[in-house]
Amino acid sequence: MNNLSLYFGLVFSGILIKNVLLSQFLGICSFLGVSKKTSSAVGMGMAVTVVLVVATIASYAFYYLVQVPFHLEFLRTISFIIIIAAIVQLIEVVMKKYMRGLYESLGVYLPLITTNCAVLGIAILNINNGYDFLGSILYALGSGLGFLLVIVLFSAIREKLELLDIPEAFKGLPIALITAAFMSLAFIGFGGIL
Amino acid sequence: MKKFSFKGGIHIHGSAAKKALTTNSQIIIPKDPEYLYLPLNQQLGKPSVPVVEVGDQVKAGQLLAIKDGGFSANIHSPISGVIEHIDFFINEPTGQLSKSIVIKNDFSNQEVEYISRSTEDAMKLTAKNIVDIMEESGLVGLGGATFPTPIKYLGDKKCSAVILNGIECEPYNTADYAIMKNHCKEVIRGLKYMLIASGAPKGYICIEDNKMDVYETFRQTLSGDTDIQVALFKEKYxxxxxxxxxxxxxxxxxxxxxxxxxxxxxxxxxGTAKALCDAVELGKPLTHHYLTITGNVKSPSNYYVPIGILFKDLIDDEDFDKNNVLLAGGLMMGKTMYTEMTPVTKGINAIILLEDLPKVGPELQCVRCSSCIDNCPAFLSPTNLAQLVKNNKYDTLNEYGIVACIECGTCSYVCPSHIPLLDYIRHGKLELRRR
Amino acid sequence: MLETLIIFLILGLLLGAILTFASVKFHVETDPKLEEIIEALPGANCGACGYPGCSGCGKAIFEGKAPVNSCPVGGSPTAIAIAGIMGIEANSDQKPLVARVKCNGADNAKAIYEYSGAKSCLLAKNSFSGMKLCDFGCFGLGTCAVSCPFDAIEMVNGLPKVNAKKCTACGICVKACPQFLMELIPQDQKVLVNCNNTDKGKNAISSCKVACIKCKKCEKACNFDAIHVGGVAVIDYTKCTNCRACAEVCPTHAILVYEKNNIVKVVAKVEEKSGCSGCSANCER
Amino acid sequence: MENKMRKVTWSPFAHSGNSVNMAMLDVIISLIPVIIASVLFFRMGSVLVLLTTTASAVAFEYISRLVLKRYNSCQDLSAVVTGLILGLTLPPSTPLIIAVLGSLIAIVVVKQLFGGIGNNVFNPAAAARAFLLIAFSVPLTNWVNPMTSTYVDATTSATPLSLVKTVMMNIKTGDMEAARTAYSVIESNSWGLIKLLFTGEVAGSLGETSAIAIIIGLIYLIVKKRIHTEIVTSYVGSAFLVTVILSLVYDLGPLFPLISILAGSLLFGAVFMATDWVTSPMTKKGRIIFGIGLGVLTIVIRTFSNFPEGVVFSILIMNMVTPLIDRHTGNRIFGKVKVKSNEKK
Amino acid sequence: MKISDIFKDGIYRKNAILIMLLGMCPTLAVTTTLSNAIGMGISVIVILTLSNISISIMRKVIPAAVRIPAYIGIIAALVTIIEMLIHAYVPTLYVSLGIYLPLIVVNCIILERAESFASKNNILHSTIDGIAVGIGFTLAMLLIAFFRELLGTGAILGFTILPASTNMLIMILPPGAFLTLGIILGVMGHYSNKKKEELENE
Known part of the structure; x- marks a missing residue:
């Protein structure tokens, strides 16, 4: 029971409280870049979620099966980024061949994810926070869903911002950042829920 | 008593008072003018083709122009006289240059021989006969849209009901009211011919609850008639x-x-039913119709006028001088005319003179009050459409269903930010059509 | 130390092998042009273009959905490289174009009614062909200015004024004007016919003071066979030398000269000779 | 051609006479009972805070329009409304400089930078209130007692909301015993508490204390057709339902839901902030979803988070969702057969 | 290419944060105090310069097909070295930079400079470019951190200037970061628009 609530808490806090975008600032580049259209935002968010989970599994396995036994923890960053890059590449190639439909909607976002801080960041955070295997996966899943939620909401607002009478100087990114500020202010409201 | 109504719509402020100007007036038949201007594109669809030439002598009721294909209508002479010109004139309510036949009245009142029938004979006519009569007499929808009437009856789709529209929801107009009040029986007989023509089992006559007297008359006249039902509607635009x-x-x-x-x-x-009744029983083509002349004029009243008469011949110069705005059609859906040299066409059922346009404040930002959405009878989102048009995003207009807009003006009427929403929508429609 | 090397060697080899295998096994044919475009992009995958990464942007450019200068990071060198791949080369033979207005109506053209409707030229066109007696002229409601995506058109005194520096000759205003008054002309063209009225001279001048009256004086004045009067006077820009001869003889000032983005009225030569300009200044016909 | 030129324009040739000014004026009128109640209970504190926020809101509106070189929009009264509502959400003891900062955030950042009235994505007053709460948490959670203007002592007496909050916090930590003890404080005098909550003689933010005053305002707005009632009903209704479930689960007695609805700024937020035209959805269906989201979020945040009140946060969150709601709850267009959205996915 | 041009481009004409809008994650996350921003800035300068140098050296060796993975590998190695150095010598900074230090690996600025500059230019230019872009990045971070630290904690570099009652906690929380950057960009946009207009109206 206690474990269950802990795992639930990991997912929930990934989505709302420690939102990967609004309170941890991971993956802001793609957050600001790929949120001009809701359709792309949905694709990006889903692709990030998938890659987060797969990358977490791989990096977790590599860290505890290879690095820890050989005392190579210091090589964490470099090995993780290589693993992530390889996984992203692999997913892309496989998807392109066998899941054409999915590739059209998700695959195009994959190259962007290699350099998305969220993936590497969550992989490292999982190790830093000492979550167990299941916990790591759930935290990655929660973070991915949090990314998806926020980027979709943000993109819907940005599509609306396009039509508004915003002062010339603030058009585009400045007003998007101010919007993000109030979004993260609203998310602070969830603080301490768990 | 059940009152029918639809979702959306508005109650126009002061509508009752505006109608009261002309509800109790006598129907005035103006004296025939010297010249009549008959534009050839009075109906929706293709312009008619003239069958007379300049200099020809014509009698009242004589065919002047024949329809060009199915989607068009015949035009007949309301008076006897001589054809003076067949040329382009701009003074035509659609606002575009159009070919018109100009007849000089010779005041001899010669008429062609009409083929009249008794009601009993008429009731024995077949559907085809009646549609033929509609076609010959140049019948078009007299509610304002001027949709050629026979087309509605020619399709191969099965018809289950014919609805007579006596609602007249525009605030000033009372021409339909006058028709129903004075020609109750003709209207009913017209509907019966329509039922024959369409093969529909059921007919409805729709009347708004601000015309209770007419409603009662119809109900009494129709008591015992199971084919035709009189339906009462809530007053709403x-x-x-x-x-x-x-x-x-x-x-x-x-x-x-x-x-x-x-x-x-x-x-x-x-009005179409009345005209059909005349065409079937008296053999008279559509040459005259009813209209309301009202607003800021000396004697607002309903008129029975020949088609093609100029506004100038119907209204005093004095009335023209004191008013800046000349409306043809209704207050909500009519058009402004810039000159009184405009002829009355089949589509005009009211002429309204206003001292000035309504004082509406400057256009402000949409405050998303959603009153345009709540009141739109086509369930559109006018403010979204307007915003798309403003931002040149025409491609998405169809997605938002711009085609469903009936241009009733409800959105512009209610907008607290004084945004001419309908104008934006019109612009969007034109832009889409142009592409 | 040795362990590190071994682990990374194994890791590298393993991943390299898997990826090589995968890319051979799951190879999907793509257009070489597309790959070239993606190659030319910076490859930072930053997403600043709004597309999903450089390959997304490349694909959009390849499919013609995005302009060649879509990458804000790469800037103009990238744009030029991509334009080269796409085969859209800057044609050096063609002179740069700019949009101009073929009407100088405004207050010169007579109005027939007071239009207080929506500021949309399309709607105005549908209400009695506009508020001017001249059926060909500008309504001054600024549909072109609204349509311009570069804010290059400004309404000044009821006529659109094109800012040549901002104008990219994209042609959107040409399509937007319901009166067909916008025209793309070479940037260095100075002399222009500012009228589109094809009515007969008498009708034209009665509706607008500065209309072309089809007097054909310009045709005679032109030494280069560059101006001809059809429905209205039209300059052949390939022959025109901007000598202003036509503008000087035009009795209604329908032919005007642009200097530094502003219209300059050319005073007729006749006036210079006689020294008195009274008659021609007051003469409307 | 005669000399006189007729006017030509497009239909319709009539207007209802409705205007934004009138709508805003109605909102101000509906706020009068609330303002009177707050002045009655909090005296000078109320007057000072309200005057400061309103005056500074109007001033900022004027200045920002001037700087942005746009037409002066002060006469549409929306700045007055924002200032008043912001003021009414603040505690009576708010330092005036903080109140001015609140107006600055509300008018300049949240409203004018987005393009002025009609363009703001977030409710200006709610956003500013949340901003101030996070920025200056101490002065904004200092409550004073009504009539006496003394500071509320956290140990002896408390605001009704903090009583509810104590119960909830204990439930959250699983300490049912403490929850029950805390609840007994409410239970011992629940009718008295409800009466106080109706009249408003309790500690709290300026405008939120008196339920009666708020309901009078609500009735005025409904009569004048200035608000969408479905937001108020679905908000309060869903919040009520959630608390009923909570009180059933934890056996907190029948009056607990009523008290937790009346306590805090839930009613005030539901009537005056959530119903803001600009930041709420445009269709009926959307507004009901909006209200339900607000109700659930308010109770969730209020019950389980670090913050005493969830109204402003839930309003901000739902403001954020509004564009998405708007997109997916568009009215079915007349004559169009509904496309089954399931088939797509 | 003139060296002064590289400097101008890197520091302000094409400022990584304020103009190109790259590397947003650390920009927003570690600008709570000036000292953090300085630490991050110096790390980025060092890594960027080193990566530019090494990539410039190897630009003719690395095959085009695998260049991006190779760059990432090089950058990751450099980051790991710096990470270890900071951990050893400035442990407090190591803690406060936290996860954002290893995340320099995926900072778009570094990869972007590698791909678009270092791989096409000689070592000298690449070195200068690295330093210039790094300085531009640091200066922009300092600007943001200045406002956030001053308004949030009332201090500059830890020295208290404003009284505690005016401290706005929100400025050192995430909303403050977004807000500060948004307003700075907006104000900058205002001035650059003005300049552009002046140029156009000439």
Whole structure:
């Protein structure tokens, strides 16, 4: 029971409280870049979620099966980024061949994810926070869903911002950042829920 | 008593008072003018083709122009006289240059021989006979849209009901009221011929609850008649819009971008029924019709006028001088005319003179109060459409269903930010059509 | 130390092998042009273009959905490289174009009614062909200015004024004007016919003071066979030398000269000779 | 051609006479009972805070329009409304400089930078209130007692909301015993508490204390057709339902839901902030979803988070969702057969 | 290419944060105090310069097909070295930079400079470019951190200037970061628009 609530808490806090975008600032580049259209935002968010989970599994396995036994923890960053890059590449190639439909909607976002801080960041955070295997996966899943939620909401607002009478100087990114500020202010409201 | 109504719409402020100007007036028949201007594109669709030449002597009721294909209508001479010109004149309510036949009245009042029938004979006519009569007499929808009437009856779709539209929801107009009040029986007989023509089992006459006297008259006249039902409607604008009327009465919606006949319904104006009755029984083609002249004039009244008469011949110069705005049609859906040298066409059922346009404040930002959405009878989102048009995003207009807009003006009427929403929508429609 | 090397060697080899295998096994044919475009992009995958990464942007450019200068990071060198791949080369033979207005109506053209409707030329066109007696002229409601995506058109005194520096000759205003008054002309063209009225001379001048009256004086004045009067006087820009001869003889000032983005009225030569300009200044016909 | 030129324009040739000014004026009128109640209970504190926020809101509106070189929009009264509502959400003891900062955030950042009235994505007053709460948490959670103007002592007496909060916090930590003890404080005098909550003689933010005053305002707005009632009903209704479930689960007695609805700024937020035209959805269906989201979020945040009140946060969150709601709850267009959205996915 | 041009481009004409809008994650996350921003800035300068140098050296060796993975590998190695150095010598900074230090690996600025500059230019230019872009990045971070630290904690570099009652906690929380950057960009946009207009109206 206690474990269950802990795992639930990991997912929930990934989505709302420690939102990967609004309170941890991971993956802001793609957050600001790929949120001009809701359709792309949905694709990006889903692709990030998938890659987060797969990358977490791989990096977790590599860290505890290879690095820890050989005392190579210091090589964490470099090995993780290589693993992530390889996984992203692999997913892309496989998807392109066998899941054409999915590739059209998700695959195009994959190259962007290699350099998305969220993936590497969550992989490292999982190790830093000492979550167990299941916990790591759930935290990655929660973070991915949090990314998806926020980027979709943000993109819907940005599509609306396009039509508004915003002062010339603030058009585009400045007003998007101010919007993000109030979004993260609203998310602070969830603080301490768990 | 059940009162029908539709979703959306508005109550126009002071509508009762505006109607009261002309409800009790006598129908005035103006004296024949010296010249009549008959534009050839009075109907929706293709312009008619003249069959007379300059210099020809014509009698009242004589065919002047024949329809060009199915989607068009014949035009007949209301008076006897000589054809003076057949040339382009700009003084035509659609605002574009159009060919018109100009007749100089010789005041001899010669008429062609009309083929009249008794009511009993007429009732024995077949559907085809009646549609032929409609075609010959140049019948078009007299509610304002001037849709050639026979087309509604020619389709191979099965028709389940004919609806007579006597709603007249525009605030000033009372011409339909005058027709119903004075020609109750003709209207009913007209509807009966329509039922024959369409093969529909059921007819409806729709009347708004601000015309209770007419409603009672019809009910009494029709007591015992099971084919025809008189339906009472709540006073609301735009109750008289064809599609909204059908949905209110039969709880069926005309399909998007379609016509009422697509769901087996034919809607005609009461004026059309009266004109059909005249055409069938008296053999008279459509040469005269009813209209209301009202607003800021000395003697607002209903008129029975020959088609082609100029506004100038109907209204005092004095009335023209004191008013800046000359409206043809209704207050909500009519058009402004810039000159009184405009002829009355089949589509004009009211002439309204106003001292000035309504004082509306400057256009402000939309405050998303959603009153345009809540009141739109086509369930559109006018403010979104306007915003798309403002931002040159025409591609998405169809997605938002701009085609369903009936241009009733409800959105512009209610907007607290004084945004001319309908103008934006019109612009968007034109832009889409141009592409 | 040795362990590190071994682990990374194994890791590298393993991943390299898998990826090589995968890319051979799951190879999907793509257009070489597309790959070239993606190659030319910076490859930072930053997403600043709004597309999903450089390959997304490349694909959009390849499919013609995005302009060649879509990458804000790469800037103009990238744009030029991509334009080269796409085969859209800057044509050096063609002179740069700019949009101009073929009407100088405004207050010169007579109005027939007071239009207080929506500021949309399309709607105005539908209400009695506009508020001017001249059916060909500008309504001054600024549909072109609204349509311009570069804010290059400004309404000044009821006529659109094109800012040549901002104008990219995209042609959107040409399509937007319901009166067909916008025209793309070479940037260095100075002399222009500012009228589109094809009515007969008498009708034209009665509706607008500065209309072309089809007097054909310009045709005679032109030494280069560059101006001809059809429905209205039209300059052949390939022959025109901007000598202003036509503008000087035009009795209604329908032919005007642009200097530094502003219209300059050319005073007729006749006036210079006689020294008195009274008659021609007051003469409307 | 005669000399006189007729006017030509497009239909319709009539207007209802409705205007934004009138709508805003109605909102101000509906706020009068609330303002009177707050002045009655909090005296000078109320007057000073309200005057400061309103005056500074109007001033900022004027200045920002001037700087942005746009037409002066002060006469549409929306700045007055924002200032008043912001003021009414603040505690009576708010330092005035903080109140001015609140107006600055509300008018300049949240409203004018987005393009002025009609364009703001977030409710200016709610956003500013949340901003101030996070920025200056101490002065904004200092409550004073009504009539006496003494500071509320956290140990002896408390605001009704903090009583509810104590119960909830204990439930959250699983300490049912403490929850029950805390609840007994409410239970011992629940009718008295409800009466106080109706009249408003309790500690709290300026405008939120008196339920009666708020309901009078609500009735005025409904009569004048200035608000969408479905937001108020679905908000309060869903919040009520959630608390009923909570009180059933934890056996907190029948009056607990009523008390937790009346306590805090839930009613005030539901009537005056959530119903803001600009930041709420445009269709009926959307507004009901909006209200339900607000109700659930308010109770969730209020019950389980670090913050005493969830109204402003839930309003901000739902403001954020509004564009998405708007997109997916568009009215079915007349005559169009509904496309089954399931088939797509 | 003139060296002064590289400097101008890197520091302000094409400022990584304020103009190109790259490397947003650390920009927003570690600008709570000036000292953090300085630490991050110096790390980025060092890594960027080193990566530019090494990539410039190897630009003719690395095959085009695998260049991006190779760059990432090089950058990751450099980051790991710096990470270890900071951990050893400035442990407090190591803690406060936290996860954002290893995340320099995926900072778009570094990869972007590698791909678009270092791989096409000689070692000298690449070195200068690295330093210039790094300085531009640091200066922009300092600007943001200045406002956030001053308004949030009332201090500059830890020295208290404003009284505690005016401290706005929100400025050192995430909303403050977004807000500060948004307003700075907006104000900058205002001035650059003005300049552009002046140029156009000439």
């Amino acid at each position: 735009p109750q008289g819009a064809e599609k909204q009327l059908v949905s209110a009465l039969l709880n069926q919606e005309v399909t998007y971008g379609g016509l009422p006949i697509d769901i087996g319904v034919i809607v005609n104006n009461v």
